[in-house]
Amino acid sequence: MTNWREDRIGSALRGENPTVLQRLPGGFAVIGDVQWLPGYCVLLTDDPAVGRLTDMPRARRLVFLESMERLGEAVERACAESDPAFRRINLEILGNTDPYLHAHIWPRYDWEPPEIVGRPVYVYPRQRWTDPATALGPRHDPLRAAIRRHLA
Template sequence: MTQWRNDRIGSALRGENPTVLARLPGGFAVIGDVQWLPGYCVLLTDDPSVGRLTDLRRPDRLAYLESMERLGEAVERACAELDPAFRRINLEILGNTDPYLHAHIWPRYEWEPPRLVGMPVWLYPPDTWRDPATALGPQHDELRAAIARHLKST
């Protein structure tokens, strides 16, 4: 594991996090380390001491939520443009594992297994999250560029 994964926010602030797509008013838009649902992204807070949405002052909270919506729209547009089986996006702020505020943007597709397509992504088998075949890599460059392009236009 590379060092930036141990300090995702700090590495983004230092310009060392290779998953960063853009800096938004509410934080960093990053593409996910795993892409078994192509286009999966995360909005990271830019302050590692912020653990939950309610830790932010109202103007900062609204900026974070607007940034989450912008990233969601960019993912939606990029995925719809690249895969006709794209259905929708799911937006989630959970905070159950990582101690810092972050929001998941999950694209959902018609080709997903029928028993999972309408369910939360967290019900996918644990091996899915570690499958090297779907790890972020150069094969995702077109998708990454499309999301970044749509982020600039939202």
């Protein structure tokens, strides 16, 4: 069996990706492996051959973008309920690292360092992506459940 992290879309299609929150018309809503910004989610395309938004016909692009907006709103509502310091969400389609289409939904908080809070999350130190202290785990289950509830 392939490690789900090595085949995120294939493992989601097979029902083996533990980060999947819900299948949406435009792909899979997943909670991020890391949660240094609690509620971080990603919308994965359900077609691993799609590398960029422009690879899809216009109608399919709009479905993906609508699903991104739906996941963004669910994250926004769940984070606002769980943390009074919730500020806003950032929606990003970057495509610089992973070869498949995906969109990041980043919650932003007033407790973030002032020199970072108004900037892209990628100015955070690189080790944030591998810090075991912020790895997705059972302590994130209430937030995961709230995002699912708002997606329903």
